[in-house]
Amino acid sequence: MSEDFAPRLLRWFEAHGRHDLPWQHPRTPYRVWLSEVMLQQTQVATVIPYFLCFMEKLQSIKSLAAASEDEVFALWSGLGYYSRARNLHRAAQICVERHGGELADDFEALLALPGIGRSTAGAIAAQAFDRRSAILDGNVKRVLARFHGVSGWPGEAATENRLWQLADAHTPHKRVADYTQAIMDLGATVCTRAKPRCDACPFASDCVAHRDGLTAALPARKPAKARPTRSTVMLVLRDAHGRLLLERRAPTGVWAGLWSLPEAEDEASARGEVAHTHGVDASAIVFRPLPPFVHGFSHYLLDVTPLALDLQPAHSVADAADRRWLHPHEAAALGLPAPVRKLIESLS
Ligand code: SF4
Incomplete structure (x- = not known):
C-alpha cells in the first residue's frame, strides 16, 4: 500500500485536474447527482451539453419530480441508457415525498434511491456533502487495478471486493471531494483504457502495470461469452x-x-x-x-x-x-x- 497515494494524486489534481466542469460551479447536491448519473457509461464531453440543457429546464429536484416522464426522456434523448433517466425521475419524486425535495445527505439514504449504486452514492456523499466515502467507477477500477497489479476481472465479486478495499484505504479524511474528482480525472485523462500516458502520471514510479508492462492486460477483460x-x-x-x-x-x-x-x-x-x-x-x-x-x-x-x-x-x-x-x-x-x-x- 502506498501511504502517499492521496497526497500525490491531489498535487497532480491541482495542476492538471478538471476544475471548470459545469456541475462544480456551484457544486450543489442536485447538480452533483445529475452529473454522476449522466456520467455513468458516458464521457464528460458528451454529458456537458445535456447537463446544461437539463439544468436550464428542470432547475431543482422539485421541478424534476413534477415533470412528465416524456419531458424527462426528451431531455435525455440521445444520451442512451434510459433506465438512468427513469430512475432519476422516480428518485426525485421520492426525495419530494420523503425528504422535502432535498437529496438526503446520508450514504445509506442515497443508496436506497433508484439508480444510485454504491459508487454513485459514494461520489455524491463525497462531492456534494464532503463526507469521507470511497468510489469505484470504471475509471477508478482501471487506475487501482493497474497501480496495484490486481489481475482478476473487476466484474467478479472477489476482484471487486479487493478493489473496494483499496479504494477505501486510499480515500483521505480531508479534501475528499477534490480527491474523488481527482481519481476520476486521472482515469479519464491519463490512465486511459488504451495507451495510458504513464509518463504524465504521478504514480509512474511505483505502478505495477507500468513496471511490468501490463497496462494493456489490466484490468482484465470480461471473459467472452457468445450472445444469442x-x-x-x-x-x-x-x-x-x-x-x-x-x-x-x-x-x-x-x-x-x-x-x-x-x-x-x-x-x-x-x-x-x-x-x-x-x-x-x-x-x-x-x-x-x-x-x-x-x-x-x-x-x-x-x-x-x-x-x-x-x-x-x-x-x-x-x-x-x-x-x-x-x-x-x-x-x-x-x-x-x-x-x-x-x-x-x-x-x-
Ligand atoms: S503509471 Fe500508467 S498504468 Fe500506472 S496508474 Fe499511471 S497511467 Fe495508469
Whole structure:
C-alpha cells in the first residue's frame, strides 16, 4: 500500500485536474447527482451539453419530480441508457415525498434511491456533502487495478471486493471531494483504457502495470461469452402526410416506456398485424424492405428487419395514449431507442 497515494494524486489534481466542469460551479447536491448519473457509461464531453440543457429546464429536484416522464426522456434523448433517466425521475419524486425535495445527505439514504449504486452514492456523499466515502467507477477500477497489479476481472465479486478495499484505504479524511474528482480525472485523462500516458502520471514510479508492462492486460477483460441472436421486424408505417406511426413500449422490459416503431415477429405476422389494426386487405400489402441491421444488447443480439409501408388516409388509425403519428423531426424530440433513432434519421 502506498501511504502517499492521496497526497500525490491531489498535487497532480491541482495542476492538471478538471476544475471548470459545469456541475462544480456551484457544486450543489442536485447538480452533483445529475452529473454522476449522466456520467455513468458516458464521457464528460458528451454529458456537458445535456447537463446544461437539463439544468436550464428542470432547475431543482422539485421541478424534476413534477415533470412528465416524456419531458424527462426528451431531455435525455440521445444520451442512451434510459433506465438512468427513469430512475432519476422516480428518485426525485421520492426525495419530494420523503425528504422535502432535498437529496438526503446520508450514504445509506442515497443508496436506497433508484439508480444510485454504491459508487454513485459514494461520489455524491463525497462531492456534494464532503463526507469521507470511497468510489469505484470504471475509471477508478482501471487506475487501482493497474497501480496495484490486481489481475482478476473487476466484474467478479472477489476482484471487486479487493478493489473496494483499496479504494477505501486510499480515500483521505480531508479534501475528499477534490480527491474523488481527482481519481476520476486521472482515469479519464491519463490512465486511459488504451495507451495510458504513464509518463504524465504521478504514480509512474511505483505502478505495477507500468513496471511490468501490463497496462494493456489490466484490468482484465470480461471473459467472452457468445450472445444469442433474436430477430424482429420493425414497421415503418407512413401516412399520407409523411408522418410515421410510433408506439410507446410497455413500462417494463427492453426499452421500457420509450417510443418506438411497431414490431412483429416476422413478415407474415407483420402483414396480419397491419391488416388487423389498419383495416387493410392482407393480400394487398406489399412491404418495401429497408436495409437490415443488428443491434447489440449486453445479453443478446437483435437482428432487425425494417419493412416500410405507405398507408392510405382511410387506413391510418387515430392517435391514442400510446400511439402517435409524428413527422420524423417530431419523433426525434422523444425518448427513442438509439437504433430506432438511427433508422428514422436514415429515412430522411
Ligand atoms: S503509471 Fe500508467 S498504468 Fe500506472 S496508474 Fe499511471 S497511467 Fe495508469
